[in-house]
Amino acid sequence: MPLFIRASHPSVNGEVPMKAMRVPELGTQTIQSVVTSIRETMEAPNKPANLLEWLALLTTGYLPDPEQEKDENSYYDYPSLKPAVWHWEIVWYFYFGGLAAGCYLLATLASVFGSDEDKKALRLGYYLSMLAFLPCPPLLIKDLGRPERFLNMMRIVKVKSPMSMGSWSLAAFGTFAGATLVSQGARDGLLGKWWGARLIARFPQKLITIPGSFAALFLGGYTGVLLAATSNPLWSRSRMMTAMFFPSAMSTSTALMSTILRFIRTPASVLHKLEKLEWINMIVELISMLTFLRQSGRAARPLVGTGPKELGPTFWRFMFGGGLVLPWFLQTFMLSRHKKHEQKAAKAKKNNKQSGKSKHFEPMSLFVSLLVLVGGYFLRKTIVYAGHESSKDARTTFWNARR
Amino acid sequence: MAIVREFKRSNLPVLNFGIQQAEKVLTSFPVQKPIPEQPAMGFFTDTSVCIGCKACEVACKQWNQLPAIDPEWTGTSYDNTQRFGANTWRHVQFIEQVGRRKPAQEKAPEPMVSVNANGQKKPNLDLPMFEEAFPNFKLNGPISEAPAAPAAFNTTLPFVKEDRWLMHSDVCKHCANAPCQEGCPTGAIIRTEFDTVYVQQDICNGCGYCVVCCPFGVIERDSITIGDGRAHKCTLCYDRLKDGMEPACAKACPTDSIQFGEVAKLKEQARARLGYLHEQGVEEAQLYGVDDNILDGGLNSFFLLLDEPEVYNLPKNPPRPMHNVMPTSFWGLVTAVIIGIFGILFFTQKD
Numbered sequence: 099m100p101l102f103i104r105a106s107h108p109s110v111n112g113e114v115p116m117k118a119m120r121v122p123e124l125g126t127q128t129i130q131s132v133v134t135s136i137r138e139t140m141e142a143p144n145k146p147a148n149l150l151e152w153l154a155l156l157t158t159g160y161l162p163d164p165e166q167e168k169d170e171n172s173y174y175d176y177p178s179l180k181p182a183v184w185h186w187e188i189v190w191y192f193y194f195g196g197l198a199a200g201c202y203l204l205a206t207l208a209s210v211f212g213s214d215e216d217k218k219a220l221r222l223g224y225y226l227s228m229l230a231f232l233p234c235p236p237l238l239i240k241d242l243g244r245p246e247r248f249l250n251m252m253r254i255v256k257v258k259s260p261m262s263m264g265s266w267s268l269a270a271f272g273t274f275a276g277a278t279l280v281s282q283g284a285r286d287g288l289l290g291k292w293w294g295a296r297l298i299a300r301f302p303q304k305l306i307t308i309p310g311s312f313a314a315l316f317l318g319g320y321t322g323v324l325l326a327a328t329s330n331p332l333w334s335r336s337r338m339m340t341a342m343f344f345p346s347a348m349s350t351s352t353a354l355m356s357t358i359l360r361f362i363r364t365p366a367s368v369l370h371k372l373e374k375l376e377w378i379n380m381i382v383e384l385i386s387m388l389t390f391l392r393q394s395g396r397a398a399r400p401l402v403g404t405g406p407k408e409l410g411p412t413f414w415r416f417m418f419g420g421g422l423v424l425p426w427f428l429q430t431f432m433l434s435r436h437k438k439h440e441q442k443a444a445k446a447k448k449n450n451k452q453s454g455k456s457k458h459f460e461p462m463s464l465f466v467s468l469l470v471l472v473g474g475y476f477l478r479k480t481i482v483y484a485g486h487e488s489s490k491d492a493r494t495t496f497w498n499a500r501r
Numbered sequence: 502m503a504i505v506r507e508f509k510r511s512n513l514p515v516l517n518f519g520i521q522q523a524e525k526v527l528t529s530f531p532v533q534k535p536i537p538e539q540p541a542m543g544f545f546t547d548t549s550v551c552i553g554c555k556a557c558e559v560a561c562k563q564w565n566q567l568p569a570i571d572p573e574w575t576g577t578s579y580d581n582t583q584r585f586g587a588n589t590w591r592h593v594q595f596i597e598q599v600g601r602r603k604p605a606q607e608k609a610p611e612p613m614v615s616v617n618a619n620g621q622k623k624p625n626l627d628l629p630m631f632e633e634a635f636p637n638f639k640l641n642g643p644i645s646e647a648p649a650a651p652a653a654f655n656t657t658l659p660f661v662k663e664d665r666w667l668m669h670s671d672v673c674k675h676c677a678n679a680p681c682q683e684g685c686p687t688g689a690i691i692r693t694e695f696d697t698v699y700v701q702q703d704i705c706n707g708c709g710y711c712v713v714c715c716p717f718g719v720i721e722r723d724s725i726t727i728g729d730g731r732a733h734k735c736t737l738c739y740d741r742l743k744d745g746m747e748p749a750c751a752k753a754c755p756t757d758s759i760q761f762g763e764v765a766k767l768k769e770q771a772r773a774r775l776g777y778l779h780e781q782g783v784e785e786a787q788l789y790g791v792d793d794n795i796l797d798g799g800l801n802s803f804f805l806l807l808d809e810p811e812v813y814n815l816p817k818n819p820p821r822p823m824h825n826v827m828p829t830s831f832w833g834l835v836t837a838v839i840i841g842i843f844g845i846l847f848f849t850q851k852d
Contacts, residue, residue: 170811171808171809171811171812172811172812172814173594173596173811173812173813173814174575174577174578174580176583176584176814177584177718178717178718178814178815178816179713179715179716179717179718180585180712180713180715180718180719180720180721182709182712182713183709183712183722184709204844207841207844207845207848208848211844211845211848211849212848212849213848213851216848241708241709242706242707242708242730243705243706243707243708243709243722243723243725243729243730243731243732244705244706244707244729244730244731245706247687247704247705247706247707248706250687250689250704250705250706251686251687251706251708253687253688253704254686254687254688256685256686256688258683258823258826259683259684259685259686259710260684260826261684261685261686261708261710262686262687264686265686315837318837319830319833319834319837322829322833323825323826323829323830323833324710326825326826326829327684327714327822327823327825327826327829328684328710328713328714328822329680329713329714329715329716329819329820329822330713333713334820334822334825337825337828337829337831337832338829338832339829339833340829340830340832340833340836341829341832341833341835341836343833344833344836344837344840345836345840348840371847371848371850374843374847375840375843375844375847378839378840378843379840382836382839382840386832386836489713489718492814495816496811496816496817498816498819498820499716499816499817499818499819499820500816500817500818501818501820
């Protein structure tokens with residue numbers, strides 16, 4: 099696989115060198131070729147101008163060459179695709195839908211596999227998921243050209259249309275989340291103490307939450323498929339869109355849950371589990387994102403580039419850097435510190451019996467959660483809006499359609 | 502129904518009444534017979550004979566009662582329509598290729614100006630020299646006769662060899678596997694009995710998914726504020742086809758650049774036309790959407806082009822959006838499984 103797919107550019111003596119560095123067998127040669135490749139890029143006339151451009155080159159492997167792109171055919175550069183009609187409503191819907199699905203899945207995971215403490219603390223997820231779900235249908239209906247016809251979505255079931263499956267999964271999830279809310283409310287005594295409430299409370303909740311978590315899985319994942327099954331170069335070039343959105347849904351909801359749990363008295367062991375899960379979520383999201391950028395190559399330019407109308411600065415600062423890499427490092431740091439604390443506490447425990455509950459309010463953990471929540475929003479925002487720019491780029495659209 | 506009739510015969514008045522009501526309810530949901538199958542109909546747009554008169558655009562607007570777009574001067578060409586839209590279903594493109602054909606071998610360019618024996622500079626052009634006629638102009642006398650045209654003029658004008666205009670009437674491709682139809686969540690977009698792709702306006706709720714699915718940028722959602730907020734595109738004049746008439750654009754086309762007919766027969770015609778053009782030395786002629794299996798089935802509305810498809814704003818071989826559903830879901834599921842396994846691990850762990 100070429101390391102940098104570099105568009106050729108006419109050099110001084112009129113030759114047109116085609117530079118596509120190939121990664122040879124693993125070994126010292128690989129490093130050498132990487133070094134030479136980077137050195138050659140540094141000498142290129144269109145070399146990256148700043149750090150963000152370097153990041154864009156290293157992640158996508160594509161160095162834009164305006165000279166070469168000028169030679170590509172197009173019809174006066176008029177867009178050959180129509181931009182999506184999706185705007186802020188859809189960004190927020192993706193965000194809230196992810197939160198709803200993630201919170202529900204976390205609560206179900208805890209209720210099935212967790213300890214009594216986990217179950218008690220994470221039942222909050224069922225309330226949060228309903229809360230996050232509530233704005234979703236209005237946002238989607240507002241987005242329609244004819245909102246009064248929203249029920250037409252329920253007219254057919256079409257497996258090959260992600261939009262149809264998404265509508266059904268939203269309806270199914272809403273039903274399950276509502277039923278879970280009633281059941282949980284009855285268990286927590288929110289419905290009073292009359293016989294009906296007691297009857298509901300006695301109903302085995304797992305009969306609702308386990309099928310419900312499949313609906314949640316669908317809801318958290320289909321948004322990526324929705325974007326990928328289009329003709330938009332940025333959204334459809336790589337097949338990692340869901341692999342990016344689902345971990346992000348899980349990490350934002352873990353962040354939301356742990357933020358709230360930190361403010362109400364929650365055992366540190368539960369928070370620690372969430373922190374570890376958050377750490378894994380971010381790794382999975384990072385790997386998916388790097389794969390996505392690498393596979394997208396040139397199509398990812400509107401997302402990672404720093405040119406006019408390209409969303410690179412927002413993406414790198416608030417999503418990739420501030421919303422993923424920085425919180426991951428902070429989380430790693432805190433987890434390693436936690437381990438030392440634990441070892442100390444274990445020693446202390448031998449001397450005098452003390453419960454393992456440490457302090458609840460950690461500013462650093464709150465900061466990490468906040469970064470993740472903001473990063474999750476900017477992931478959806480930059481991808482949706484960079485998609486608009488991608489559809490306007492006729493040359494990249496044609497490049498994507500040349501196979 | 503036989504059972505119903507049996508029940509009717511029994512003389513129970515209450516039951517009879519109930520059955521009558523039930524029949525009424527049932528008949529209010531009539532099961533319609535499917536319309537008899539028709540041969541697939543489509544367009545063959547032969548750009549080699551298009552003269553860019555835009556009669557098709559106008560005829561389409563008139564027949565389908567589409568409002569005019571806001572006029573906007575592009576400055577790039579005579580194409581001030583620029584793009585397809587909810588109210589533009591035919592779109593005539595003007596491709597101006599200036600200095601298109603480069604000389605086969607690199608020769609040192611001939612000097613533009615040569616100096617003759619008298620030391621006078623004279624342009625090196627094989628064109629009538631108007632300077633020679635200037636003295637006559639100054640005298641205001643009659644211009645006796647036009648200077649004789651150089652030999653090159655007798656065949657073709659020199660710039661026709663070098664530069665050319667391509668004209669192309671673009672339209673919905675009515676793809677055999679239409680991504681807009683595959684994506685439509687309401688079932689508003691259907692295939693008609695003529696195998697054309699049609700948006701049922703009474704069902705479309707304007708979700709806009711077809712807009713992002715279309716690889717040709719054809720279908721568009723009408724403005725919510727000014728328009729009706731629904732998706733619109735070429736219907737291949739479904740109403741006219743129903744009455745056995747050809748679509749308005751094909752009817753209006755003065756050069757038969759737009760031909761309408763059965764897809765199978767039209768494709769044969771297209772191949773024959775391509776062969777003829779190749780015979781005549783138009784090597785660059787190529788077909789788009791006939792034998793190239795675009796979107797895994799070709800197009801029902803196809804083109805004969807005189808250059809690469811990209812020149813006409815057509816993607817060479819667009820990927821089919823539906824193919825992304827399974828792999829994208831799979832990789833999403835992989836991440837879900839990884840996170841799920843770690844979640845189970847962490848939650849079952851004892852501190």
